[in-house]
Amino acid sequence: MTPDGPAGPIRGKIIRGEPMRLGSFMPVNSIWKPLLASLQERFPGHEILAGPEAAQAALPSLDGILAGRLDRALFESAISLQALFVPFTGLNHLPADLLLERGVKVYNVHGQAPGVAERALALALAFYGRVVEFHNDLSRAHWHGFWAGRGAKDQWESLYGRPCAIFGTGAIGTALAGLLKAFHCPVTGCRRRGDAPVPPGFDRIETDLRRAVAEAELLFIALPLTPATRGLFSRELLLSARGKFLVNVGRGPIVDEEGLYLALRDGVLKGAGIDTWYTYPVGQDLDGAPSSFPIHHLPNVILSPHVGGSTTEGVRIAALETMENLAQWLQTGTCGRQADLAEMY
Numbered sequence: 001m002t003p004d005g006p007a008g009p010i011r012g013k014i015i016r017g018e019p020m021r022l023g024s025f026m027p028v029n030s031i032w033k034p035l036l037a038s039l040q041e042r043f044p045g046h047e048i049l050a051g052p053e054a055a056q057a058a059l060p061s062l063d064g065i066l067a068g069r070l071d072r073a074l075f076e077s078a079i080s081l082q083a084l085f086v087p088f089t090g091l092n093h094l095p096a097d098l099l100l101e102r103g104v105k106v107y108n109v110h111g112q113a114p115g116v117a118e119r120a121l122a123l124a125l126a127f128y129g130r131v132v133e134f135h136n137d138l139s140r141a142h143w144h145g146f147w148a149g150r151g152a153k154d155q156w157e158s159l160y161g162r163p164c165a166i167f168g169t170g171a172i173g174t175a176l177a178g179l180l181k182a183f184h185c186p187v188t189g190c191r192r193r194g195d196a197p198v199p200p201g202f203d204r205i206e207t208d209l210r211r212a213v214a215e216a217e218l219l220f221i222a223l224p225l226t227p228a229t230r231g232l233f234s235r236e237l238l239l240s241a242r243g244k245f246l247v248n249v250g251r252g253p254i255v256d257e258e259g260l261y262l263a264l265r266d267g268v269l270k271g272a273g274i275d276t277w278y279t280y281p282v283g284q285d286l287d288g289a290p291s292s293f294p295i296h297h298l299p300n301v302i303l304s305p306h307v308g309g310s311t312t313e314g315v316r317i318a319a320l321e322t323m324e325n326l327a328q329w330l331q332t333g334t335c336g337r338q339a340d341l342a343e344m345y
Helices: 032-042 052-057 072-077 096-102 113-128 131-139 171-181 209-215 257-265 312-332
Strands: 021-024 047-050 064-066 083-085 105-107 164-167 187-190 204-206 218-221 245-248 271-274 301-303
Touching (some): 021 052, 032 047, 064 312, 083 312, 113 131, 113 171, 113 245, 113 301, 113 312, 164 171, 171 187, 187 209, 204 209
Parallel strands (some): 021 047, 021 064, 164 187, 187 204, 218 245, 245 271
């Protein structure tokens, strides 16, 4: 893949009667600066404003916006906005009601899915392999295992052959299913529709949430946050999931916060690996608990600060996919990667 897309540069021309103004709120850095410059060169009839300051100054006249997270007030000022380009998958940060009311089309990408899937697997491997525990102790010169004469006390567990359920069979879920097959795990996908084809890597599809939870040991959440998925893993469901290991790389509020804490504290859940949380730091403040409950102090939790999609490779691929979306939109006025704002994915 080249910076101009898999088929090389698309030379743009204005085919809809008038030039378009595109504002990028992405940082002017080593990734976005050359890509946007290349896009401007390919589409000289359109205007591309690179950088938050230039884009914000032109907000009322922008036809398109490229942005990660923006305050609602900025979207309210973008009175000419026709299209929004998000350089990742999640949409729950957007003012969907406002964008739907104004008929703004939203285009996202899935280039970071392999990294998120890898992170989900890594969290499970770290827990079952006691990686964090053994690392922390050995860093303090305290030994475990055969060489310390502890034998069976310090054995760790393999994922090999353990039944898994993945809740969400999109790009992340499908990538994760493929990774789990290397461990010969039977993998069930859980989704609302049972009549669609079974995606690669999955052995079967289950539409009943409770049955999928009951029949698996490892539960991987790879769902977007939508009105339908918020609180999907209820307190009641979590307190019934005895002996299960839960991984959440979707969004925190999909899982009932208090129920998760109680199930982990009381040993109902075997453990959890969590990358997506309930509370986040504000601005540049790096301190703050990830939940209103002390989940981060529990010994059976592997913690990750919502970095599943933050691989060097994934960020680059997502940027290239975003450029393809922008090029297609500037060329044709539409794009094949349109997200469904009503469903929030």
